[in-house]
Structure formats: structure tokens, C-alpha cells
Amino acid sequence: xxxxxxxxxxxxxxxxxxxxxxxxxxxxxxxxxxxxxxxxxxxxxxxxxxxxxxxxxxxxxxxxxxxxxxxxxxxxxxxxxxxxxxxxxxxxxxxxxxxxxxxxxxxxxxxxxxxxxxxxxxxxxxxxxxxxxxxxxxxxxxxxxxxxxxxxxxxxxxxxxxxxxxxxxxxxxxxxxxxxxxxxxxxxxxxxxxxxxxxxxxxxxxxxxxxxxxxxxxxxxxxxxxxxxxxxxxxxxxxxxxxxxxxxxxxxxxxxxxxxxxxxxxxxxxxxxxxxxxxxxxxxxxxxxxxxxxxxxxxxxxxxxxxxxxxxxxxxxxxxxxxxxxxxxxxxxxxxxxxxxxxxxxxxxxxxxxxxxxxxxxxxxxxxxxxxxxxxxxxxxxxxx
Amino acid sequence: xxxxxxxxxxxxxxxxxxxxxxxxxxxxxxxxxxxxxxxxxxxxxxxxxxxxxxxxxxxxxxxxxxxxxxxxxxxxxxxxxxxxxxxxxxxxxxxxxxxxxxxxxxxxxxxxxxxxxxxxxxxxxxxxxxxxxxxxxxxxxxxxxxxxxxxxxxxxxxxxxxxxxxxxxxxxxxxxxxxxxxxxxxxxxxxxxxxxxxxxxxxxxxxxxxxxxxxxxxxxxxxxxxxxxxxxxxxxxxxxxxxxxxxxxxxxxxxxxxxxxxxxxxxxxxxxxxxxxxxxxxxxxxxxxxxxxxxxxxxxxxxxxxxxxxxxxxxxxxxxxxxxxxxxxxxxxxxxxxxxxxxxxxxxxxxxxxxxxxxxxxxxxxxxxxxxxxxxxxxxxxxxxxxxxxxxxxxxxxxxxxxxxxxxxxxxxxxxxxxxxxxxxxxxxxxxxxxxxxxxxxxxxxxxxxxxxxxxxxxxxxxxxxxxxxxxx
Numbered sequence: 001x002x003x004x005x006x007x008x009x010x011x012x013x014x015x016x017x018x019x020x021x022x023x024x025x026x027x028x029x030x031x032x033x034x035x036x037x038x039x040x041x042x043x044x045x046x047x048x049x050x051x052x053x054x055x056x057x058x059x060x061x062x063x064x065x066x067x068x069x070x071x072x073x074x075x076x077x078x079x080x081x082x083x084x085x086x087x088x089x090x091x092x093x094x095x096x097x098x099x100x101x102x103x104x105x106x107x108x109x110x111x112x113x114x115x116x117x118x119x120x121x122x123x124x125x126x127x128x129x130x131x132x133x134x135x136x137x138x139x140x141x142x143x144x145x146x147x148x149x150x151x152x153x154x155x156x157x158x159x160x161x162x163x164x165x166x167x168x169x170x171x172x173x174x175x176x177x178x179x180x181x182x183x184x185x186x187x188x189x190x191x192x193x194x195x196x197x198x199x200x201x202x203x204x205x206x207x208x209x210x211x212x213x214x215x216x217x218x219x220x221x222x223x224x225x226x227x228x229x230x231x232x233x234x235x236x237x238x239x240x241x242x243x244x245x246x247x248x249x250x251x252x253x254x255x256x257x258x259x260x261x262x263x264x265x266x267x268x269x270x271x272x273x274x275x276x277x278x279x280x281x282x283x284x285x286x287x288x289x290x291x292x293x294x295x296x297x298x299x300x301x302x303x304x305x306x307x308x309x310x311x312x313x314x315x316x317x318x319x320x321x322x323x324x325x326x327x328x329x330x331x332x333x334x335x336x337x338x339x340x341x342x343x344x345x346x347x348x349x350x351x352x353x354x355x356x357x358x359x360x361x362x363x364x365x366x367x368x369x370x371x372x373x374x375x376x377x378x379x380x381x382x383x384x385x
Numbered sequence: 386x387x388x389x390x391x392x393x394x395x396x397x398x399x400x401x402x403x404x405x406x407x408x409x410x411x412x413x414x415x416x417x418x419x420x421x422x423x424x425x426x427x428x429x430x431x432x433x434x435x436x437x438x439x440x441x442x443x444x445x446x447x448x449x450x451x452x453x454x455x456x457x458x459x460x461x462x463x464x465x466x467x468x469x470x471x472x473x474x475x476x477x478x479x480x481x482x483x484x485x486x487x488x489x490x491x492x493x494x495x496x497x498x499x500x501x502x503x504x505x506x507x508x509x510x511x512x513x514x515x516x517x518x519x520x521x522x523x524x525x526x527x528x529x530x531x532x533x534x535x536x537x538x539x540x541x542x543x544x545x546x547x548x549x550x551x552x553x554x555x556x557x558x559x560x561x562x563x564x565x566x567x568x569x570x571x572x573x574x575x576x577x578x579x580x581x582x583x584x585x586x587x588x589x590x591x592x593x594x595x596x597x598x599x600x601x602x603x604x605x606x607x608x609x610x611x612x613x614x615x616x617x618x619x620x621x622x623x624x625x626x627x628x629x630x631x632x633x634x635x636x637x638x639x640x641x642x643x644x645x646x647x648x649x650x651x652x653x654x655x656x657x658x659x660x661x662x663x664x665x666x667x668x669x670x671x672x673x674x675x676x677x678x679x680x681x682x683x684x685x686x687x688x689x690x691x692x693x694x695x696x697x698x699x700x701x702x703x704x705x706x707x708x709x710x711x712x713x714x715x716x717x718x719x720x721x722x723x724x725x726x727x728x729x730x731x732x733x734x735x736x737x738x739x740x741x742x743x744x745x746x747x748x749x750x751x752x753x754x755x756x757x758x759x760x761x762x763x764x765x766x767x768x769x770x771x772x773x774x775x776x777x778x779x780x781x782x783x784x785x786x787x788x789x790x791x792x793x794x795x796x797x798x799x800x801x802x803x804x805x806x807x808x809x810x811x812x813x814x815x816x817x818x819x820x821x822x823x824x825x826x827x828x829x830x831x832x833x834x835x836x837x838x839x840x841x842x843x844x845x846x847x848x849x850x851x852x853x854x855x856x857x858x
Contacts, residue, residue, distance in 0.1 A: 035642035035704040038434055038514030041495035050499045053702050076520055077513035079431050079640045083424050086635075215493040215512050224520040380698050 019058060022096040026065060027055040029093050032086055039074040043067075043210040044370045045090070046074070051378050063188045065097035066366035069210045071230075072220030072299045082298065095301035102358045105180035114354035119306030123314045126350055131343030138335055145336070151263035151329035156338055159255075166342075169349045176353035181361045190369035197371035204371070205364045208234055222294050233287030237315060238360075240280025244319070247274035263329065275326065281319035285312045311356035318344045390416040390532070391846035392839070393552055393561035395539045395607060396568035397421065398428030399515070399828060400810025402522035403835025404565040404842065405531045406490055411843035415531045416559060418552065420538035420568065421602045425638075427519035428569050429599035429783055429811065429827075432640040434498070434515060435508040436832065437825035439481040446494045451507045453477050459507075459823055463674075467819025475792055476817055479833040484509060487832070491521030500701045503670050508825040515828075538602070539568070542610050547798045549806040562846035563805040565838040566796070567831075570784035570811045571605020572625060573597050573637060578781075581622035587684060591779075594686035596630060598780045601637035608787065608812060617789035617797040620815035626822045627677030630780030632687060633705050645775045646700040648676060649763050650745070651692035652734055653777075655683040658717060658727040660734065665752070665762035669700075674822045677779040689720055690775045691731070693767040699745060707773035716772050735766035783827065787815040794838035805845040807838035 019027060030049055033039065040046040045067050055061060070091045075081055080088035099115055106112030114122075138144040138156065149155045153162075193201075204210065208231050211219045217226035251270040254260040264270050289312045292305065321341035328337055351357075392408040394401045397419025409415045419426050439456045440447050456477045460468055484494065493512040497505040511518045526533060541553040542564075551560040571577045578592035585591055612618055634643035649669045653676075655661050662679050666672055680688045691713075710716035717727035733756055741751035743765055753760045787808070788796050794807040810831040817830050 031702070032642055032704050034702050035644075036514075036640070037498045037500065038511075038517075038641070040498050041493075041510075041512040047499075053698060073513060073517075077517035079514065079516050079638065080642070084635075084638060214495070217493070225524060 017058060019056065019061070020097075020100055022093065022100055023058060023061045025093045026061050026097050029088050029090055030055040030061075030064065032080055032088055033074075033090065036080070038079070039077060039090075042073045042077075042214040043069065043071065044204075044367070044374075045094070048370055048373065051373065051380065053380065059187045059189065061097060062101045062184070063366055063369055065094040066101055066184075066362040067370055068094035068098070069208070069219075069363070070095055070300050071211050071213060072296065073213050073226070075296075075298060076220055076224035089298055091299055092301055095304060098359070098362070099301065099304055099307075101184065101362055102180075102354075105184050105362075106354060107176045107179040107183075111176075111354055114351070115307060120310040120313055121306075123310035123347060123351055123355070124317075127314065127317065127344045127347035129343075130346045131340050134339035134343055135336070138339060143335055144339075145332055146334070148330050148332060149334060151334065153262060153329075153334075153338055156335045157342070159261075162342075166345065166349065169346065170352075173349050173352040177358060177361055180353070180358070181365055184362060185365050185369075188365070188369050190372045191376065193368055193372050194375065197375055198368065201364070201368040201371040204367045205360075220296070220299070221291050222296055229287065230291055233284045233291065235284070236280040237284030237288060237312075240277045240282075240284050240319070241315065243273050243277025244281060244322070245277075247271070247277060271326065274322065278319045278323045278326075281315055282323070285316040285319070288312050289316070307356050310351075314344060314348045314351070314355075318348050387558070387560050389560040389562065390414050391562050392416070392842040393418065393559055393564045394839075394842075395552060395564065395566050396428065396810065396812075397426050397533075397535075398567065398569065398810060398831070399430035399433070399518065399522070400831035400835035400838075401428075401565070401567035402430075402519065402526060403832050404567055404807075404809055404839035405526055406522065406529065407836045407839030408565070408843040408846075409526070409529045409531050409839075411840060413563075413843040413846050415526075416561065417526065417531055417533045418537045418539055418554065418559065419533065419535050421535065421600065423535050425600065425602065426523065426535060427516060427600075428603060430519050430831070431516040432514075432599055432638070433511070433518070433825075433828050434641065435501075435504065435510045435825040436484070436487075436828045437480065437504075437508050437823065438484065438829065439477050441481075444484075446496050446509050447506065449506050456480075456507075460817070460826065463821035463823045464817075464819050465821065467821075469816050472790075472792055473817045476830055476833045479836075480829040483832050483836065486836070487518075490525035492518050493521075503668070504824050538604075538606065540606055540610070542607070542614065544614060547801050547803040547806075549803060562849045563842035564807070565794075565835075565842050566607055566611070566788065566806070566808045566812055567810040567835060567838070568607045568812060569600070569603035569605075570625075570786065571608055571622075572599065572603050572781045572784045573601045574604040577605055577609075577622075581786075582681075583623075585682075589684075589686070591681050591686050594778055595627075595681070596632075596634050596639060596643075596778050596780045597637045598628070598630060598634075598639050598643065598782045599637070603783075603811070605784075611788055611796070615798050617800065618786065619789040619813075620785040620787050620819060622784070622786045624785040624820050626674060626782040626785075626827075627681065627779050628673050628782065629676035629680050629688065629690075629777040631703060631705050632776035632778040634778075634780065639780065642704040643780065644673065644701075645690050645703055645777050646673075647692045647696055647703075647773075647775065648673075648690050650696035650699055650765075651690060651767060652731065652760070653688050653690050654722070654727065654730055655688050656685045656722070658722040659730055660758060661688075663758050663761050665760045665764055667748070667762075670824070676777070677781070680777055681779040686779055688777050689722070690777055691716065691767065691772065692774075693772050694769040695765060697773075703775060705775075707775050709771050709773055711770045711772075713767070713772060716774055720774055720776070731767055734760070734764075735768060738764045738766045782822075783811050783814070785815040785818065785820060787812045789813075790816055790834070792837075793841050794834050795841070805842070805849065807842050809834035809838040 080086035103112035211231040218228040247270045325337040325341045391413035394405045394417045405417045494509045495512040537554045539552045543550040549564040582592040630643040713731045717724040737753035737756040751764045790813045796803045796806045814830045
């Protein structure tokens with residue numbers, strides 16, 4: 001951990017920095033909200049807000065911003081939303097600060113700028129770049145088009161090559177995310193999590209509790225109507241992704257522990273997990289993409305749509321090409337399909353720490369802090385006589 | 386042939402929506418005419434947050450019980466008897482029965498908000514507040530096929546005797562078999578306020594300095610049309626629910642967040658830097674409603690709530706930052722008040738504070754001795770710098786002048802009941818609430834009379850159908 005300490009040292013100076021323009025806006029809005037409080041029932045942001053009297057602390061503002069799920073309920077319910085001269089738009093102001101959180105905690109720091117540019121174009125360009133490279137490599141080896149290999153990927157790309165390539169990039173990506181997260185966690189100084197707090201936070205993350213609107217009717221998309229669509233599509237995406245991860249993990253165990261080498265049969269555990277997960281990872285991102293396109297214009301930060309959509313699109317293509325590979329793995333096109341799939345997977349791994357992927361980590365950390373904080377005594381006794 | 390609706394609802398707030406939904410549920414075709422654009426729909430209801438409801442035992446978000454008699458006594462107390470017992474008791478009883486219906490139409494309730502625990506027993510809070518309620522009702526109305534027109538302010542009504550025929554909005558004319566007027570009071574009509582409040586002995590027009598906490602669309606046009614048409618009127622035009630709010634609040638739609646809740650924790654001085662009323666007379670939620678009028682009677686219709694640092698964290702945080710100073714003299718300078726007078730006012734007050742045990746949750750024994758006006762509770766010397774001041778002005782929430790109605794929500798002309806014209810909401814609230822206020826009662830009146838008016842209008846429309854059929858047969 002000592003190396004991690006060095007890496008996170010810079011976090012200490014962070015508090016002294018002046019508020020950014022976007023943080024000032026959240027501060028202004030939270031001051032209005034704290035005097036109103038009508039939205040207290042929707043989510044955790046508002047009860048967390050009521051435990052504070054002023055909003056001039058960078059860490060607090062970034063914590064609140066990441067606690068916000070951008071469900072939209074408070075915007076539609078707001079008596080001070082535009083065109084009111086107070087111009088209160090909580091989800092939008094929070095979204096803008098969230099992007100700053102991702103950028104300021106990115107590791108290595110200079111790469112944080114990638115969040116600005118990590119859109120659909122960059123994601124796809126990275127993917128196509130890798131795909132092109134792999135195809136050219138195959139052509140130079142003369143193995144792009146081949147006799148059916150019964151799904152033996154390793155005949156095309158040796159197992160160890162793939163492990164080294166993807167394993168190292170994936171590990172680096174995870175390391176980058178963890179470093180940013182640890183810095184964020186230290187800055188928000190939440191205190192020690194108790195078991196109930198951890199249990200509750202985990203539950204809130206896994207259930208997407210705060211996309212339920214507080215009343216269980218769901219969240220807003222196009223207008224003030226509540227639906228569960230976003231929650232359902234997000235669940236399909238998240239659990240689809242987790243199943244794919246599980247498929248890979250099981251396959252790794254098969255390979256290294258049990259000595260069973262791929263390809264695995266259609267009824268084998270890795271393939272079943274991957275197929276079910278892959279289908280979730282098709283429907284989920286497709287739905288989220290559609291919802292993203294139809295969101296009310298005041299929801300969230302329009303400048304981040306490209307980041308959101310780039311990430312969603314990559315997930316979709318990773319899944320689609322993975323499933324295609326599974327279907328046609330016994331044909332002459334396997335090498336080509338494999339190259340395409342690996343290209344998308346590599347693009348996903350490469351952009352992971354500087355993409356929308358980060359939101360899940362910072363959101364989970366904020367939710368854990370909330371579960372810790374709400375169990376601490378509230379010292380404010382505001383005139384509720 | 387001109388289209389004729391069964392029921393036309395004039396207005397777009399809670400009472401109007403309750404009327405429209407109820408009439409539609411009864412099978413009527415309904416047209417709702419909201420004067421505001423979509424973004425500002427809902428009138429004053431978008432600024433509300435709860436419903437005062439009678440209940441005989443714990444009910445989901447409501448704790449303990451709030452029996453009819455207690456509700457009635459509360460109403461009697463705040464109105465000083467300016468109420469109609471029959472109508473009031475009807476509202477109270479019905480307030481216990483409307484929440485299921487509201488939920489059916491998408492409204493959700495929640496336990497009281499932090500800082501509002503004093504009404505946990507009596508009031509059911511809308512999750513997300515009044516605008517969320519209004520949104521839910523509009524969604525339900527659209528789903529049920531209520532026709533809704535925004536930006537359609539009604540400026541004239543056609544009658545045949547006491548019978549309603551049609552409404553007009555500019556060049557447009559809408560015919561209906563029955564009509565519900567639920568379009569609020571006149572508080573955003575500056576001219577009318579001027580007329581009602583007149584000129585004071587200082588030659589000021591006090592209402593020019595009033596802020597309107599609610600919608601800018603309550604101009605009272607329909608109320609005036611009805612007065613000219615000879616409708617029976619109830620209430621005093623100079624009476625309104627008027628609280629002291631931050632002087633920097635916007636002219637309209639400042640809503641809840643502009644309130645200043647630290648009056649009972651300090652002193653309040655006027656433009657001459659002198660105190661003028663007992664700041665600690667009673668718990669703030671029971672007194673905030675008189676301070677608007679108190680400030681309206683002061684020169685320049687402005688006052689300054691002054692606290693010291695002991696009060697910080699003891700009251701709901703205000704929306705605007707207070708004026709801050711290290712000494713009372715400096716504070717006076719910053720506020721543009723007479724420094725010497727201000728220092729004397731605070732020194733006199735500090736000296737008069739008798740020792741006691743401060744407790745903001747009870748009517749404690751910290752009071753002043755030997756000064757006028759006294760501060761009878763929570764009187765602690767202002768001695769801990771920094772000091773803070775909040776300038777306050779009268780903020781009008783709603784007016785009481787309205788249409789006289791009976792227990793069928795019917796409108797009257799010279800004592801004669803209209804067969805097909807009804808009123809609900811702020812425009813008829815004066816029947817129950819002649820003056821004063823208690824949290825959430827406006828929504829109780831609007832909801833009960835709105836539903837009642839909608840049901841009666843649907844019946845009136847059916848009767849008219851039956852009558853026409855009979856003639857044809």
C-alpha cells in the first residue's frame with residue numbers, strides 16, 4: 001500500500017483549490033435547495049444536503065455530485081427550475097461537476113483530459129485502429145481466411161499472446177481506476193464503514209435504489225413521467241457485463257486450474273454465462289442509447305452525451321461481435337471475427353479508466369459515504385419546534 | 386357547429402385539476418383552460434408542499450390522530466371565527482378521504498421534511514412538493530382525455546341569467562354545459578392590490594413594496610368579471626396570507642425558500658432601527674403568518690431580522706446570505722440604518738434580557754423586562770459576533786376575496802344559485818378561511834372543493850342533457 005500512498009498524496013492539496021465554475025453553480029443551487037427541501041424524499045442527495053449549512057467545500061460538492069444519479073425527478077418537481085430566475089437544475093449542475101471529479105482524479109493526471117474527448121468517435125476509432133492492426137497481422141501471417149478451425153482461437157492468436165496483451169491492459173486500467181477512487185475516498189473523508197453501512201451501500205448499488213424515484217415509480221426520461229426503463233436497461237447492461245466477466249473468469253479457471261482448453265461447448269458454463277450476459281449487454285446498451293437520445297434537454301450535461309454514447313456503443317459492439325464470434329466460430333471467418341471482437345474489447349479496456357465506466361466506481365463510493373454519514377449524529381437542530 | 390364541452394374548468398392548479406379529473410371520471414368531456422404557459426402551469430399549487438388532513442388514527446405517513454374537532458378548533462382559532470362551520474366541517478371530513486384518490490392519480494406522499502416535524506401529525510407531505518403533485522394530476526388528466534389548453538387566460542364569461550353559457554379568451558370562445566372557476570385570487574394584480582391597500586398616513590402605497598410568493602398569473606381577471614356580473618362576493622380585499630420574506634426575493638414565485646425563519650431567535654427592527662413587536666410571542670410556525678402584515682405597517686414596508694452567531698444552525702438556512710458584521714454599529718452602517726439608534730435598540734434589548742434557560746423547543750423563560758415591546762420568549766442578548774441581518778418585506782401568498790359558495794360549490798348571483806357554475810380553490814377559499822392561515826389548509830380546501838365542484842358540474846351537465854333530450858322527445 002505504500003506505493004499507493006505516494007500516488008494518492010497529491011489529493012491532500014486538492015481541498016485548497018478554489019471552487020470551479022461548475023462547483024460554484026452546485027454550491028449556489030444547493031443553497032437554494034437547502035432552503036426549500038421539497039425533494040428530500042427522492043434520493044440521497046437531499047438528505048445529505050440537509051446535514052450541511054454551507055456548500056463551499058470542494059470535497060462535499062464532489063461527493064454530492066457523485067451521489068446524484070441524474071434521475072431527473074427533482075428537476076421536474078422544481079418550482080425554481082428554468083424559466084424561473086433562480087434557474088435551479090440540480091441534475092445538470094451535478095453532472096458537470098461529476099465530469100470534473102473524473103478528470104481531477106484521473107491517473108495518470110494528464111490522461112484526465114481524455115474525458116473531454118472520449119466520445120463515440122474516439123471509442124470507435126480506437127476499436128477500428130486495433131482491428132486494422134490485428135487484421136494486418138493476420139494477413140501478414142496468411143491466416144486471415146482459413147479452413148474452419150472448430151472455434152480454436154488460439155490457432156489464430158496464441159493464448160499467451162492474448163493473456164499478456166489483454167491482461168496487462170486490463171490490469172493497468174483497473175489500477176488507474178482504483179488509484180483515482182482511493183484519492184476520492186480520502187478526500188471525502190467519510191469515516192470507517194460499519195457492516196450495516198457497507199451492506200446498505202452494496203444493496204443501493206446493486207439495486208440502483210436511487211433510480212426508483214423514492215416512491216418506487218422509477219425515474220424520468222423524456223418528461224415528468226416516471227418509468228423503470230432506465231433502471232431495467234442499466235440492470236441488463238450491468239449484469240450482462242458481470243456475466244461476461246464471470247464467463248471469462250470461469251474460462252480462466254478451466255484453463256489454468258483444470259487444464260481444460262477452449263473452445264468450450266455451447267452448453268459449457270463459460271459459453272452459457274457469456275451468451276446470457278452478451279444478450280443482456282446488447283439489449284441494455286441499446287435501450288440506454290435510445291433513452292439517452294430521447295432525454296429531456298434539461299437533464300444532465302449535453303456536452304457529456306458523446307462520452308455517454310461512446311461508452312454505451314463500445315459495450316454494445318463488444319457484445320455483438322462476441323456473440324457473432326460464437327455463432328460463426330466454426331467457419332472460415334473466425335479469424336476475422338476474432339480480430340474484430342478483440343479490437344472492440346481492447347478499445348474498451350484502453351478507454352475504460354477515462355470513460356463513463358468510471359461513474360460506477362465514484363457513484364458507489366459516494367453511496368458508501370452516504371451510508372456511513374447517515375449513521376453519524378446530525379448536529380443541526382434547525383428550528384423544527 | 387360550435388363544439389360544446391360538458392364541463393369547462395377555468396384554471397390550472399390543484400383545485401382545477403381535482404375538478405377536471407373528477408368530472409372526467411364521471412364521464413363528462415372536460416376542457417381545462419390554464420392561463421399560463423406549460424412551464425408555469427399549476428398556479429400557486431406548484432409552491433405548496435402538504436395537505437392538512439383529519440385522521441382518527443395513524444395512516445401511512447400521518448402519525449397519531451388529528452380528529453375533526455381538533456382540526457375545527459385550529460381553524461376557528463386562526464380565522465378568529467371568520468369561517469362557515471358547515472363548509473369548514475365538510476372540508477375537514479373530506480380531507481380524511483381524498484388521499485387514496487390523489488394517489489390513484491399519481492400523487493405520492495412522504496413523511497414530513499426535515500425542519501417541518503411540527504406538522505408530522507396533521508399534514509401529509511407531497512413527495513417532491515406541489516409541482517410534483519401538479520405534474521401527476523396533469524399526466525392523469527391527459528391519460529383520461531381531458532382537453533388542456535395553456536396560455537388561454539379567460540377574460541370574459543357569458544351568462545343566460547344565472548346560467549353559465551361560455552367563456553371567452555380573447556377572440557376564442559368555449560361553450561360548456563357547466564363550468565368550474567378555479568383560477569385563484571388577485572394577488573399578482575398590482576393595480577388591484579394598490580386599490581385594496583390604499584395609501585397610508587405617510588403617503589405611501591404599501592402594496593407597491595409587496596412581493597408575491599406565488600404565481601404571476603393570479604391577476605383576478607375572472608374574479609373581476611364575476612363581480613361585475615353581480616356574483617355574491619365574500620372576504621375583505623385587503624386581507625391576504627402575508628408573511629415576512631427576504632427582501633431580495635423575486636417579485637413573483639419566490640415560494641418557500643425565501644422565508645426568513647430566525648425572527649424568534651433575535652430582534653426585528655424597522656427602517657428607523659427600532660423594534661416594533663414581540664419577536665418571541667409564540668412558536669415561529671404559529672406566528673410567521675402575522676409578520677407580513679406587521680412589516681407592511683412599518684415605514685417603507687421593510688424590516689430587518691437581526692441575530693447573533695448563537696442562532697446559526699438553529700433555524701432553516703435562508704436562501705440568500707445575510708448581511709454580516711462584527712459589531713452592531715457596523716451592521717447598521719451596512720444596512721443603511723441609523724447607527725446610534727440601532728446600537729441603543731440592541732443595548733436596551735440586551736440589558737432587558739432576564740436570565741433564563743434557553744430552549745427553542747418550548748415556550749421558555751428567557752424574556753425581557755422593562756422594555757416595550759417586550760420579547761416574551763427566547764430572549765437572549767445579542768452579544769456573540771459576528772452579527773447577521775436579513776431585510777424582510779411582506780410576501781403575499783394568496784388573497785381571501787372570492788366567490789360566495791355553498792356546500793355544493795355553487796356560485797350565487799344576488800342570492801340565486803347558478804344551476805351550472807361552481808367555484809373551487811383560492812377563489813372560494815374565503816368561505817372557509819376568512820382570514821389567517823394554518824399550514825396545508827389551502828390545499829385541503831382546494832382539493833375538497835375542487836372534487837366537489839367537478840362532481841357537481843358533471844351532474845349539471847348530465848341534467849342539461851336530460852333536459853334537452855326531454856324537450857326533443
